[in-house]
Amino acid sequence: MEAKVKYYLEIADNAFMLSHRLSECSSKGPFLEEDLAGTNVALDLIGLAEAVYNEAANLNKQGETGDDIAYRRDEHEYRNCLLTEQPNTDFAFIMTRQFFMDVYHYYLFTELSSSSDKFLKAIAAKSLKEVTYHLRRSSEWMIRFGGGTDVSSEKAQKAINSLWKYTGELFEPSAEDLLLRETNVSADLEKVKSLWDQKISEIFYLADLKKPENEYKMLGGKKGVHSEHMGYMLADIQYLNNRYPDAKW
């Protein structure tokens, strides 16, 4: 049961942190329609995180709620990948990070749609519908960046080059992930990676953008070793719960 909860948290924490980064962009979009589209994705992801946190709380049977798990852990207990916590440097970074995560989520949830775990199977099928839209939007932006202006193409390539080292972690299975693979609960990340690679290549080809050659993988998030950014994110997220631990909101 403990392995399952930890695996759930990998999924929920990725969604929660990415959604947090997107929610920081509210009222800062390049135009109003895009501002609202970003919030839509943030809302889908926080909905996903909420469902998975609640289920993790049910499995844990410690009397805690999904909110307790989301808001009251120490930094090292969060299992999100480093990619999700990377800052909103500019719109090219925001969208490239999103594109990498959308492709990952799309194939992860495709795989999990046939999980032996009923909850994961159901939430994957639901999320897949949403992620299909997310992926369409971020793919279109990557193609637009590449085919738009010299500035947009340069900015997109810079974001890709900078974020690339964080993508490897998405496909590094945790010990719990490997254990659950034996009973067909978790997704086969090798398969997800191969599909991810194909999709990235396809969109980069259409966008005339390049895959970086440096294959170095920056790891840590899944094991609770985060970037310097994470502490500031949690300082914000946990502020009221930390300051007023007895309050109910």
Place this chain on the structure above:
Amino acid sequence: METLENTEELLKVFEAKIDAEIKIEPRDWMPGDYRKHLIRQISQHAHSEVIGMQPEGNWISRAPSLRSKKILLAKIQDEGGHGLYLYSAAETLGVSRDEYIQWLHAGKAKYASVFNYPALNWADIGAIGWLVDGAAITNQVSLQRTSYGPYSRAMIRICKEESFHQRQGYEIMWKMMEGTKDQQRMAQDAINRWWWPALMMFGPHDSDSPRTSNAMKWKIKRETNDRLREKFINKTIPQAELIGLKVPDPNIKVIGKDQMGENIYEHSDINWDEFWSVVNGNGPCNEQRLNHHIRAHEEGAWVRECAQAYNAKTNQ
């Protein structure tokens, strides 16, 4: 060609439509001052929705639960959506969204002054929904019957969402008042700071509101500032009392009942010096709000240029 004679004829047709409660549509002839009034009012309304995303946005990253974060995000998204409907309605008057935004950045166009106040604690999110959106709805319900078709239709959609916003704001205040001493203190602090700015949202007294008379004659406005303000006060004081909040006005007292048997209240006059000071740029956040909008717009310039260039290439 338009001559004086047919202008008079057109004006008669226009006024007959107004009298018969027939909506004026974008292609219809309308007096220049009517168009000018609408351009000012609808764009100001659109800018208010968009600038209004900022004070609430100040608490998204610190929203204390998953549910509250979702609701706040969705609410702010709604406000942006209202901005979109209203810019679209305003564009039917022959001015583009780009131009409206330029006027805003140049200080030629205003937005609701209430958003120049800061959101300082979590209960402010409740107070903004309950009081600021509550005041806005009181005004907007009457604007659903406004004489300009696109504006009226935008207001009908907006009102549906705003009533949800007001309820979620009140729910936050209610939860805070049911909560710890600290939460109750935050809630009272929030109403202390937002009560008067919310009352100011209805604008100056009718006697000091130079544009009211034309706007009423053309049925752009359907009720006066003071009448709408009274409605809001009478509706809101019992809501505050129900959850144990005190309205920050020592002179509040019941002076009668309306036709529905609800209390009518007497209250202190508004500090109009503060109102005009904030309108004229001296609120706590005027500069911050406008600079934020300008910065986001400028930082997004390359994205808009990219999208335009890409569209131009692919549409060839």
